[in-house]
Amino acid sequence: MNDMLKTTPDFSIDAAAALLAEHYGLSGTLSPLASERDQNFKVETAEGVFILKIVNAAEPEAESDFQTALLAHIGTHAGDLPVPHIRPTLAGASLAHTTSASGVGHRIRLVSWVDGQPLAETGRSDTALESLGRLLGRFDAALKGFMHPGALRDLDWDIRKAGRSAERLQHIASAEDRALLDRFLKRFAAIAPRLATLRAAVIHNDANDWNVLVDAADHDRISGLIDFGDALYAPLIAEVAIAAAYAGLDHADPIGAAAAIVRGFNAEYPLLEEEVDLLYDLIAIRLVTSVTMSASRHAHTGSNPYLAISERPAWTLLRKLDRMNPRFATAIMRKACGFEAVPGARRVTDWIARNRKALAPLLERPAATYPAALVPYGDPEHPMTVKSAVQQPDEAQAIWQAHCRDNGIALGIGPWGEERSVYAGEMFVSRFIEKTRRTRHLGLDLFMAAGTKVFTPLPATVVSVEIEEDPLGYGCLIALRHEPEGCPPFTSLWGHLAHEAMHRLTPGERLEAGALVGEMGAPAENGGWAPHLHLQLSTDTSLSATEILGVGEPRYLDVWAELFPDARTFGGIAEEFYERQGRSHEEIVALRRELLLPNLSISYDKPIKFVRGEGVWLIDDGGRAYLDCFNNVCHIGHAHPAVVEAMAKQAATLNTNTRYLHDNIVAYAERLTATLPKELTVAGFVNSGSEANSLALRLMRAHTGRENAITLDWSYHGTTQELIDISPYKFRRKGGKGRKPHVHVAAVPDSYHAPADWPAEEHGRRFAESVAELIAAMQARGEAPGFFIAESIPSVAGQVFLPQGYLKEVYRLVREAGGVCIADEVQVGFGRVGSHWWAFETQGVVPDIVTMGKPIGDGHPLAAVVTTREVTDSFDNGMEYFNTFGGNPVSCAVGLAVLDTIEKEDLRGNALAIGNHLMDAFRDMQKRHAVIGDVRGLGLFLGIELVTDRTTRAPATAFARAVCNGARRRGVLMGTEGPHDNVLKMRPPMIFSRRDADHLIAVLEETFADVEKALG
Structure with a gap:
């Protein structure tokens, strides 16, 4: 010295x-x-x-x-x-x-001379520090390729030599301070070998806030960089670390200051992830070097202000850094560079989004199916929030429960990112920003009754199970590790649970998807909160359960969003819950009355506004998901990706009419007819089931020259007048004009309501006698039937399954009289019955004409008629048949995608298996509920007839409607059919799973119990 x-x-x-x-x-x-x-x-x-x-x-x-x-x-x-x-x-x-x-x-x-004011004398705004980062980036970029022997010197200020600070610890008087520095020196020792692998260059090496100048009139603009006395050849990232260390002195948010410098430097001289990952430790070790150098020289320099000028704030900053989680500090600086807060974070959220349909329900049934509402923790004036803030959880819970009762709410949701004034304890003080509280919620809160069970949506390994005793803490806290294929591992955190899990779960234990995690705890054991689950994800699996931030600073919400992404999708909450779009229900109803035909009906007393369909679910504008067991139009599921892709791809290429040649129409006709008996070989394409049935009547007239129709009572075949004329469901009800002379109505062949003295094996023949009588009456008048038309499973009549032998006998009678037989498969075709492609096949017959619609395009307007060559030859009478949109390339591409999916995913097999499972469950319910008179179904075409008395079989219409509405309130859609609206009608998508079926069964069980209690 x-x-x-x-x-x-x-x-x-x-x-x-x-x-x-x-x-x-x-x-x-x-x-x-x-x-x-x-x-x-x-x-x-x-x-x-x-x-x-x-x-x-x-x-x-x-x-x-x-x-x-x-x-x-x-x-x-x-x-x-x-x-x-x-x-x-x-x-x-x-x-x-x-x-x-x-x-x-x-x-x-x-x-x-470089003019300006030292940065140290200013407020060091983010703008100024980003400007500094840009200047240093430009400076270092200008030195690329520059080298000089003098740059290769041995200097204690070389960050690679920072380990020498250990030799100066003896000059630190306080044992506590020595321990603090020793902690940072040990961290540095662990990373020091990595410095040799990083990019190195000649750098300034001393961009402290006295060597950096700002414009005297504009403190946000850096005007100069001076003093090159410490310049040397060193790791490039040291330039950023040194500037950040000095910028953080006496700064309210030192990591924010570092992030601003990093952002600016990276914009001019892009940094590498492995460099940014070392910044926290390099910032700290520069400060360690500074304070130990100052301590060792103090005796020799006396009151030299240059050496001592940053000693006090350096110690303050070191203590701040020591209280921080280095992983969070690094995440903030990584984000400033545009990197992920932690590697793989975005892949985790992307994987969850892509695989959301495969996740098991977090609650006993999917969370989105519960009527839900926001819990008012974001409203500081709400009584519940006030009670919680002063630790009166019982009162807060009572307020919430009353609100739920009054508004029909079953689930309360506390969203991610919400600003919450309720976080008032010392534990919520920021460790990054002075005089700031952590107020942004970083988890998903689900509020239900204490004891509500929660289940893991994915397979998991138990990481930890612990009790956090602090007031406002988590109570029982569980961490699970998930490692799904094709996704980086991530952690889920489950807080505010009952202590029972402590005795049931063990670290290292493996849980399968759907396994019980725990139960929502009461205030006495959940940290003093109203009962709820705090569910949180962490993309950084190195964090322990207690290190995961449940609440974060608003300034770093973008960082927390990647470290602790919103668990809404993982938890099964629909996006629509958070923001309603479009017109209100009331406005739409009023506009429908004003602008649309007044007899256009709306389902349910309280209409539903659906905004999205996905698989077996329909999601309303409030984010509630309804299990769709009714709308058989979307045969293979709402918005099936294969259909959407085929439609979009062809629509983006070509759509035109059938007067031009195109592969799709012949390819589809070939594929479609291949599913039918060999006699049915010729197809015609239209746009709806009504069009298909109208074309079938044209084919019939051309072939027979007749008009006389035989139709089943309570049948429905379409919306055109000629189809209404052959649909007793329409012409015999309000607004109908009664039966036309050419229409002849046969009895519905409903075995459940057959006369008691008919042997079951004779039901088919006995019901066919009704048709025989109609034909005989026509013949007595010198007339003959033109056609017989029937749904292969009469649907509007109440999901009626034809008795065995019925169609075989009727078809014989009609054909012997010179008529043709039309099978209306608009509702029941395309493998819905599971055992066969077409429901008429279950009767062992081959129709002359088959009509198809609804499920054929999975929601796309497509329909078809398939007939024999003989009927086709009669229709080919010189008059052109043309349909502008029927058989267009887009519609045929969609039709092909539907057939492909049914075959590739074996949806017929699925329909049969799931249908049998449902039928077994319905029959089991029938043993316990006297109101269930009959259970009938095949595949995924199902009906439950409800009666007031099983002997008289009198319809229980009110009960059926109550069940239908009760299921709707519980998030399941079904309908009622039959002459008395007493048959529960279910036609779920062909992708219906065992889990979906069990959900339907559970809702029916619960609904039946409630309706029985209400109606007696």
């Missing part, structure tokens, strides 16, 4: 002025500047303002040459950078030489 003092220049102002005149021919006013090793003077002359530097004699000549070469390089390659520029001597040299009175030789350099 004494040797260094001997080499430090000590020239008077007059002596320095003489040197200025001698070597540069300049005169002016000189004033000394603070410096650690050299002697600096500000020189104000008529030619401008300069800095005269008299270099410490101990500095090797190579180092002086290095600084000179560095500044010269910058001047050549980035002359616009606001840094000092060398003023040559009178002899044209970059350096001058002189000798002190004591005979010590010194070098002299004169550089231009």
Whole structure:
């Protein structure tokens, strides 16, 4: 140390002025500047303002040459950078030489003055610090490829040598402070070997807030970078770390300050993830170097303000850093560069979004099926929030329960990201930002009664099960690790649970999807809150359960969003819950009355506004999901990806009419007819089931020349007038004009309501006698039937399954009389019965004409007629048949996608298996509920007839409607059919799973019990 003092220049102002005149021919006013090793003077002359530097004699000549070469390089390659520029001597040299009175030789350099105010004297706004980062990035980018022997020096300020600070710990008086520094030194020792693998270059190495200047009139703009005395060859990231360390001194948000510098630097000189991941430790170790250097030199330098100027704030910042979680600090700085807060974070959220349909329900049934509402924790004035804030959870719970009762709410939701004033304890004080609280909720809260069971949506390994005793803590807290295929591992956190899980779950235990995690705890064991589950995800699996932040700072919400992503999809909450869009229900109803046909009906007393369909679910505008067991149009599920893709791809390529050649129409006709008996070979394409049945009547007339129709009572075949005329369901009800003379109505072949004295094996023949009588009556008048038409399973009549042998006998009778037989498969075709492609096949018959619609296009307007060559030849009478949209390329592409999906996913097999499971469950219910008179179904075409008395079989219409509405309130859609609306009608999508079926069964059980209790 004494040797260094001997080499430090000590020239008077007059002596320095003489040197200025001698070597540069300049005169002016000189004033000394603070410096650690050299002697600096500000020189104000008529030619401008300069800095005269008299270099410490101990500095090797190579180092002086290095600084000179560095500044010269910058001047050549980035002359616009606001840094000092060398003023040559009178002899044209970059350096001058002189000798002190004591005979010590010194070098002299004169550089231009960079105007500005030290950054240390300003507020160091984010804008200013980002500007600093940009300047350093440009500076270091300009030095790419620059090297000089003087840059390869041994300097304690070289961040790679920061481990030497351990040797200076002896100068730290406080044992607590030594322990603090030792913790950072140990962290540095762990990462030090990685520094040698990073990018290295010549850097400034000392961008402290006194060496950085801002515009005096605009403190947000960096105006200069000075003092290159510590420049050297080092890891590039050290430049950022050093600037960030000094920017964080006395800063309310030191990591935010670092992030601003990182953001600016990265914009000019892109950083690598492995560099940013070391920043927290490099910032800390620079501060460790600073305070240990200051402590070791203090005795020799006395009151030298330059050495001591940052000591106090450096200690303060080190203590702040010690209280922070390094993972969070790193995440903030990674995010500033545009990197993921933690590697793989976005892949986790993407995987969950893509696989959401496969997740098991978190509650006993899918969360989105419960009528839900926001819990008012985001409203600081709400009584529930006030009660919770002052720790009156029982009162808060009572307020919420009353609200739920009054509004029919079963589930309360506390959303991710919500601002909550309720977080008032000391535990919610920010460790990053001074005088700031953590107020943004980072989990998903689900509020239900204490004891409500919660289940894991994915297979998991139990990481930890613990009790957090602190008031406002989590109570029982469980962490699970998930490692789904194709996804980075992630953690789910389950808080505020009952303590029972402590005795049931063990760390390391494996849980399958759908396994019980725990139960929502009562206030006495859940941390003092109204009963609820705090569900949270963490994409950083290195964090322990208690390290995962449940509440975060608003400033870093974008960072927390990647570290702790919203668990709404994982928990099964629909996006629509959070934001309603479009018109209100009342407005739509009013506009329908004003703008649409007044007899266009709306389902349910309280209409539903659906905004999205997905698989077996329909989602309303409030985010509630309804299990769709009724709308058989979407045969293979709402918005099936294969259908959507086929439709979009073909629509983006070509759509036109059938007068032009195209592969799709013949390919589809070929595929469709291949599913039918060999006699049915010719197809015609239309747009709806009504069009299909109308075309079937044209085919029939051309072939038979007749009009007489035989139709089943209570049947329905379409919306056109000629189809209403053959639909007793329409013409015999309100607004109908009764039966036309050419229409003849046969009895519905309903075995459940057959006369008691008919043997079951004779039902088919006995019901067929009704048709025989109609034909005989026609023939007695000299007439004959043109056709017989029937749904292969009469649907509107009440899901009636034809008795065995019925169609075989009727078809024989009709054909013998010269008529044709039409099978209406608009509702029941395409494998819905499971055992066969077409429901008529279950009767062992082959119709002359088959009509198809509804399920054929999975919601796309497509329909078809398939008939025999013989009927087709009769229709080919010279009159052109043309349908503008029927058989267009897009519709046929959709039809092909539906057939492909049915075959590839074996949906017929699925329909049969799930249908049998449902039938078994319905028959089991029938044993316990006297109101169930008959259970009937095949595949996924099902009916339950409800009666007031099983002997008389009188219809229980009110009960059926109550069940239908009760199921709707519980999130399941079904209908009622039959002449008395007493048959529960279910036609779920073909992708209906065992889990979906069990959900339907559970809802029916619950609904039946409630209706029985209400109606007696």
